[in-house]
Amino acid sequence: MKRNILTVVIAAVLVLIFVLLLFVFQVRQSEVVVVTTFGRPVSNITEPGAYFKWPWPVQKVYRFDQRVQNFEDKFSENLTSDNNNLLTSVYVGWKISDAKAFFPKFAGGNVPAAQRMLESVLRSAKSAVIGHHMLSEFVNANPQDLKFDAIENEIEQAVETQLSTNDCGISIEFLGIKRLGLPESVTQTVFQRMTAERQVYISRAENDGKAQAQIIQSAADREAADTINNATAAAIRIQGAGEAEAAKVLPVFQQNPELAVFLLRISAIQQSLNQKTTLIFDERTPPFDLFTSLPTNSPSH
Amino acid sequence: MSDEHDHHDHGPEMPDDAGSQALAEALRSSFAIVKIVMLLMVFVFFASGFFQVGPQEKGVILRFGKPVGEGQKALLSAGLHWSFPYPIDEVVKIPITEQQIVMSTVGWYFTTPEQEMSGEELPAGVSLNPAIDGYVITADRNIIHTRATLRYHIDDPIRYVFGFASASNTVQNALNNALLFAAARFTVDDILLNRVNEFREAVRQRVTDLTEAEQLGIIIEQCDIQSIPPRQLQSVFSQVMTSRENRNKLLIDAQSYTNRILSQAGAQAVSLTNAAATASANYVKSINAEAARFGDLLPYYQSNPSLFVQQTFVQTMGQVLTNVQRQEYLPTHADGKPIEVRLMLNDKPPEPKPAPSP
Numbered sequence: 001m002k003r004n005i006l007t008v009v010i011a012a013v014l015v016l017i018f019v020l021l022l023f024v025f026q027v028r029q030s031e032v033v034v035v036t037t038f039g040r041p042v043s044n045i046t047e048p049g050a051y052f053k054w055p056w057p058v059q060k061v062y063r064f065d066q067r068v069q070n071f072e073d074k075f076s077e078n079l080t081s082d083n084n085n086l087l088t089s090v091y092v093g094w095k096i097s098d099a100k101a102f103f104p105k106f107a108g109g110n111v112p113a114a115q116r117m118l119e120s121v122l123r124s125a126k127s128a129v130i131g132h133h134m135l136s137e138f139v140n141a142n143p144q145d146l147k148f149d150a151i152e153n154e155i156e157q158a159v160e161t162q163l164s165t166n167d168c169g170i171s172i173e174f175l176g177i178k179r180l181g182l183p184e185s186v187t188q189t190v191f192q193r194m195t196a197e198r199q200v201y202i203s204r205a206e207n208d209g210k211a212q213a214q215i216i217q218s219a220a221d222r223e224a225a226d227t228i229n230n231a232t233a234a235a236i237r238i239q240g241a242g243e244a245e246a247a248k249v250l251p252v253f254q255q256n257p258e259l260a261v262f263l264l265r266i267s268a269i270q271q272s273l274n275q276k277t278t279l280i281f282d283e284r285t286p287p288f289d290l291f292t293s294l295p296t297n298s299p300s301h
Numbered sequence: 302m303s304d305e306h307d308h309h310d311h312g313p314e315m316p317d318d319a320g321s322q323a324l325a326e327a328l329r330s331s332f333a334i335v336k337i338v339m340l341l342m343v344f345v346f347f348a349s350g351f352f353q354v355g356p357q358e359k360g361v362i363l364r365f366g367k368p369v370g371e372g373q374k375a376l377l378s379a380g381l382h383w384s385f386p387y388p389i390d391e392v393v394k395i396p397i398t399e400q401q402i403v404m405s406t407v408g409w410y411f412t413t414p415e416q417e418m419s420g421e422e423l424p425a426g427v428s429l430n431p432a433i434d435g436y437v438i439t440a441d442r443n444i445i446h447t448r449a450t451l452r453y454h455i456d457d458p459i460r461y462v463f464g465f466a467s468a469s470n471t472v473q474n475a476l477n478n479a480l481l482f483a484a485a486r487f488t489v490d491d492i493l494l495n496r497v498n499e500f501r502e503a504v505r506q507r508v509t510d511l512t513e514a515e516q517l518g519i520i521i522e523q524c525d526i527q528s529i530p531p532r533q534l535q536s537v538f539s540q541v542m543t544s545r546e547n548r549n550k551l552l553i554d555a556q557s558y559t560n561r562i563l564s565q566a567g568a569q570a571v572s573l574t575n576a577a578a579t580a581s582a583n584y585v586k587s588i589n590a591e592a593a594r595f596g597d598l599l600p601y602y603q604s605n606p607s608l609f610v611q612q613t614f615v616q617t618m619g620q621v622l623t624n625v626q627r628q629e630y631l632p633t634h635a636d637g638k639p640i641e642v643r644l645m646l647n648d649k650p651p652e653p654k655p656a657p658s659p
Binding site: 050146 | 368624630
């Protein structure tokens with residue numbers, strides 16, 4: 001009896017496992033699953049978990065990656081509205097939003113085929129949008145004139161509209177410009193222009209330096225001259241004050257101007273004939289006039 | 302083997318019964334072995350559910366494909382864990398604490414890491430080939446090379462791993478886009494010189510905005526930017542730098558000239574006024590002294606002016622002549638005509654010539 005129960009339990013478990021394998025399937029996180037009944041898609045499962053199905057050949061399960069996938073188009077050339085050739089490359093984050101629609105569109109859910117479709121949609125959207133914008137809306141120092149974000153949004157809108165018309169179960173999560181470039185020959189002209197611009201900067205810096213230095217130096221010269229002139233004026237004022245002070249003692253000398261003049265001259269002689277002086281005089285200068293005024297028989301006297 | 306032994310040992314007495322009995326015996330013991338093996342297998346089956354999560358990673362258990370737990374609770378930290386074995390549970394390990402690094406791919410000219418390491422890069426051509434050479438267009442429509450290195454860590458591993466087929470590529474594209482976007486708003490001089498930090502901040506801000514909008518579940522830590530002018534224009538760009546340095550040097554020189562000349566002028570001014578003050582004070586003093594002397598001498602003068610004058614003058618001359626270095630006395634000619642004297646004026650006497658050697 002005991003052995004029989006064990007055998008039955010084991011058998012039941014084995015049957016259960018077998019049935020589960022036949023009737024149950026898993027949907028993994030990041031997956032989306034399409035269930036087909038005799039080849040016709042009937043349900044679309046996006047939530048992860050375990051699900052029921054009829055065994056093969058009635059129902060079949062197709063799995064797709066539900067994660068956001070990267071797609072980048074080729075670096076291609078388009079004409080802007082102001083006739084500049086602009087090379088752009090755009091990256092797209094896309095994912096399968098409706099696997100039921102996606103599945104029959106691309107031969108059983110062929111992702112490369114979907115990317116080829118995406119590329120052609122992107123190409124036409126890009127050329128249409130870029131053709132409506134000027135180059136100055138791609139690059140501009142003034143934030144009001146820069147339309148970088150707007151251009152990206154327009155391309156995204158155009159792609160989304162086309163995809164929803166196609167009804168292919170793909171949604172665009174984000175889209176951005178990955179590369180911007182100019183045709184090879186244009187880069188050469190840009191280099192020439194940049195060189196010319198640099199040379200302007202070089203000569204400007206040189207001339208500006210000289211001019212500024214001159215301004216600074218002449219201002220300094222002027223200030224120095226001012227300082228010295230002011231000092232000279234102050235010196236003259238000081239001298240004048242001294243002379244005025246000296247003039248106060250003039251009344252003393254007025255008691256006898258002759259003596260005053262004589263004394264001043266004596267002082268002057270004392271001061272001027274101080275050192276390192278060579279004095280040449282003749283016999284008429286006192287006290288040497290004594291030489292001539294001695295009693296001789298000279299013809300002059 | 303044992304079956305045959307049994308057969309030979311007991312065979313002759315009860316050939317049929319003994320044989321079937323032996324078979325039953327054998328089957329029973331085989332079943333016992335199978336049971337043990339099955340129990341062992343069940344044990345191994347459940348034991349295989351143990352797994353380890355390393356210190357640099359987080360684990361997520363997918364039960365029938367669905368993460369066990371919500372958000373942060375779904376994350377298993379480092380240590381030993383157990384889950385049901387496949388196909389019930391599946392363990393996904395996600396690197397998390399380590400820093401992730403991506404580099405931009407669009408802004409730099411064509412070079413390989415080996416060339417960069419050795420410093421032997423291909424010489425720059427006259428133009429940039431859009432197929433291989435990267436660059437960005439600046440707001441003033443110039444071309445420069447710039448590249449960014451972005452460091453980030455994963456904040457929401459479930460979103461990062463299960464939301465994106467290649468999340469690091471998505472981050473890289475956001476970084477490329479941010480470089481273009483920032484360059485489109487800055488002029489070439491701002492990127493290279495004047496607003497380097499603002500440019501880096503703009504790139505970082507744009508990457509942060511994009512990755513948040515895309516819900517990548519990452520946190521940006523650091524963004525480093527390297528920008529250079531096109532190699533074709535390196536010399537003219539460095540000439541601009543040199544000319545600017547020269548200009549600054551001229552200005553500094555002018556400034557130091559200003560300082561020098563102003564301090565000289567200040568000193569000269571002070572000495573001028575000081576000299577004037579001294580001279581003036583001396584003058585006042587001497588005139589006062591003269592006045593005092595005048596007052597003293599006046600009575601003598603008044604008593605006999607002529608004698609006083611003669612006496613004072615002769616005395617003064619006597620004093621003066623003792624001080625004087627050289628005195629020449631030139632008597633007049635006998636006929637009364639003055640003698641002509643020629644003077645050669647020289648402050649210093651000429652150096653005596655060395656004696657000619659014999």
